[in-house]
Amino acid sequence: MSDTPPNPLAPEVSPLTEADPDSINKLIAERINAIMNTAPLDLSIEGDDSDLRVLIAYHRRERARFIIESQNKAASPRAPGRKKVPTSVADAMVANADLV
Amino acid sequence: MSAIDIDGPIPQRLSFSRLRPNHQIAWDSTSLGALKRCPRYYYYNIVQGYSSRSESPHLRFGIEYNDALVEYHKARAEGVAYEPAVERAVLYALAHTWDAKLGRPWTSDEPTKTRESLIRAVVWYLDQYADDPLETIVLATGAPAVELSFRIELELHSGLTGEPYVLCGYLDRQVSFVHQLWFTDRKTTKSALDERYFSQYSPNNQVSQYTFAGAVISHKPIAGLIIEAVQVGVTFARFQRSNITRTAAQLEEWHKDAEIYIRQNEAYVAADYWPQNDTSCQQYGGCPFLSICGTTPSIRQQHLDALFARRIWDPLVVREI
Numbered sequence: 001m002s003d004t005p006p007n008p009l010a011p012e013v014s015p016l017t018e019a020d021p022d023s024i025n026k027l028i029a030e031r032i033n034a035i036m037n038t039a040p041l042d043l044s045i046e047g048d049d050s051d052l053r054v055l056i057a058y059h060r061r062e063r064a065r066f067i068i069e070s071q072n073k074a075a076s077p078r079a080p081g082r083k084k085v086p087t088s089v090a091d092a093m094v095a096n097a098d099l100v
Numbered sequence: 101m102s103a104i105d106i107d108g109p110i111p112q113r114l115s116f117s118r119l120r121p122n123h124q125i126a127w128d129s130t131s132l133g134a135l136k137r138c139p140r141y142y143y144y145n146i147v148q149g150y151s152s153r154s155e156s157p158h159l160r161f162g163i164e165y166n167d168a169l170v171e172y173h174k175a176r177a178e179g180v181a182y183e184p185a186v187e188r189a190v191l192y193a194l195a196h197t198w199d200a201k202l203g204r205p206w207t208s209d210e211p212t213k214t215r216e217s218l219i220r221a222v223v224w225y226l227d228q229y230a231d232d233p234l235e236t237i238v239l240a241t242g243a244p245a246v247e248l249s250f251r252i253e254l255e256l257h258s259g260l261t262g263e264p265y266v267l268c269g270y271l272d273r274q275v276s277f278v279h280q281l282w283f284t285d286r287k288t289t290k291s292a293l294d295e296r297y298f299s300q301y302s303p304n305n306q307v308s309q310y311t312f313a314g315a316v317i318s319h320k321p322i323a324g325l326i327i328e329a330v331q332v333g334v335t336f337a338r339f340q341r342s343n344i345t346r347t348a349a350q351l352e353e354w355h356k357d358a359e360i361y362i363r364q365n366e367a368y369v370a371a372d373y374w375p376q377n378d379t380s381c382q383q384y385g386g387c388p389f390l391s392i393c394g395t396t397p398s399i400r401q402q403h404l405d406a407l408f409a410r411r412i413w414d415p416l417v418v419r420e421i
Contacts, residue, residue, distance in 0.1 A: 036205060036216060040195040045187065052187055059223035066336050 032058050105411050110149065114416035115268070119261040122147050123369045126251070126266040127362060128415035129306040135361055136305060137384065142365075143374035144389050150408040152388060160206070161213035162288045165330070166272065168193035168222045169286070170246050173236050173273065177244035186226045193222050212290055212332045221288075221330055221337040228339050234275040234284065234326065245274035249418065250313045256359050259366050267358075268415050271310055271317075272328075280323035282343070283314040287329045293340035301327055301344045308354035311346045 035043065035051045044050040075084045112118065115126035124131060124146070134142040144150045171192040175185035197206040197215045208214045237245040248271040256265045273284040285307070291297050301307045307325050314322045324345035331338040346354075368374045381387050391407070392400050 036219075039200070039203065040191065040198050043191075043194070045191065052191060055219065056186060056190055056223055059220050060227060062220065062335075063224045063227055 028058065105409065107410065110410075110412060113412060113414040115266075115414050117258065117261050117263055119263070120369060122372070123258065123260060124365065125258065125261075125263050126268045126416050127358075128267075128269040129309045130413065131415065132309065132358060132361065133305045135365055138377035138380045138387065139365075139368055139374035140376040140393060141380075141387055141389060143368075144392070144404065146413055147374070148404075149410045149412040150389070150404055151411045153407070153409045157208040157210035157213040158288070160208070161210075161218060161332070162286075164193055164196055164218055165221055165288055166286050167196065168218075169225065172222075172226060173244045173246045177236065177238055177242070182230060186223070189222055189226065190219060193218055211334050213288075217332055217334070217337070221332055224337045225330065225339055234273075234277050234282070234341075237274040237276060237281075246272065248274060248317070250317050251416070252313055252316050254359065254362075256362065259363070260369060265359075265362055267309065267313060269309065269313060271314060274314070274318070275326070277323070277326070281318060281320070282323050282326050283310060284326045284328050285310060287327055288332055289329060290332060293329050293331050293338060297329065298327065298340075298342040298344070301325075301342070303350075303354075304344075305354075307344050308346060308351065309358070311344075312351050312355060315351070 031054060035055050038051065043052055045052040047053070072084050110121065112121070115124060115128075115131075117123040117125050131142070131146045134146050168189045172185050172189035175188045176182075180188065194215075197218060198204075199206060205215050239245050250267070250269060250271065252267045254265045254267060257263065258265065271283045272286055275282050275284055289297065307327075311322065311325050314325070324343055327342045327344055329340050329342070331340075376393055378393075381390055381393065387393070392403055395403060
């Protein structure tokens with residue numbers, strides 16, 4: 001543990017730019033949970049970052065993740081015709097920056 | 101179709117005779133299927149309206165899933181673009197699974213049939229079929245051919261009252277697919293959507309009745325029924341469609357059988373007695389009335405009233421979506 005006090009002049013670090021994927025996923029989970037526990041009449045529905053669009057985007061991301069995982073699961077040595085989804089493509093498909 | 105909670109005497113139902121209250125005249129696939137399954141089950145569940153005290157999460161999920169997708173098709177028929185139509189369907193599902201009185205979301209004790217898995221299934225379905233090869237027919241009124249109610253008068257009259265028998269029900273969607281006319285029916289299940297799953301639809305009372313009805317209300321031959329199944333898991337949804345067809349001879353056979361069952365029911369009505377089919381008690385995942393039929397007749401009524409709620413099924417009452 002460092003004894004150095006925090007530098008008050010240091011630029012504030014955004015939790016999303018520096019956070020690890022687990023933290024981002026936690027933030028997403030919290031937002032989705034809040035949306036699902038909000039009365040529908042109180043949900044924001046206009047704009048790209050509205051509750052409704054974020055909820056839909058979240059489920060689309062989860063679908064992309066599911067498709068990739070299913071395809072990778074099927075790409076076993078016993079199924080040589082099936083190819084794994086490249087990691088870079090998978091990352092792009094499940095990009096989550098617009099969800100939080 | 102509509103289920104109405106009651107507490108007291110059974111009210112007059114549109115689908116039952118005005119002359120003999122326990123005599124069903126209008127038959128949907130649920131009630132005909134119940135009669136085919138077991139006359140006693142039919143009597144308890146359809147005639148007397150006994151059903152589980154707790155809401156079935158499977159039934160609720162199926163209704164909400166269907167209704168959200170109907171909302172999507174309505175929006176598309178109104179000229180709404182794909183993305184806003186998806187948003188409308190999702191918002192519809194969210195609103196209809198929110199308990200405004202309690203100020204909380206619908207909760208389910210079935211882990212695969214929850215509010216979250218419902219929203220997931222709706223979004224994933226509309227994503228998978230964004231470019232749907234099934235084109236919804238638009239009716240002359242401009243409305244999409246979804247939730248089509250049908251009432252078909254049979255050339256068969258009750259031997260007890262003289263009233264004409266009617267086949268009735270709802271068809272999910274009428275579509276054009278590869279220049280042929282089809283109807284679709286949505287199914288939700290926990291089962292894998294393999295050959296074995298779809299084999300349950302041939303033969304199948306509901307599929308045959310819908311195919312029969314679809315041909316009658318279309319006034320022309322239809323190719324068949326497309327089962328649009330969704331396998332709902334705790335964290336995923338999988339979709340599969342399967343085209344189910346019937347030959348004219350198969351439909352005629354189903355029609356003939358249906359009339360025999362309906363005629364047989366007259367004997368039960370006349371005797372005021374619906375016998376047990378004790379070979380089907382363990383079928384369909386176990387009959388809900390197993391514990392009732394397993395007791396001596398003199399105490400059954402007491403047990404029915406204690407263990408079940410009364411929810412009257414009247415297929416001629418129009419559902420509002």
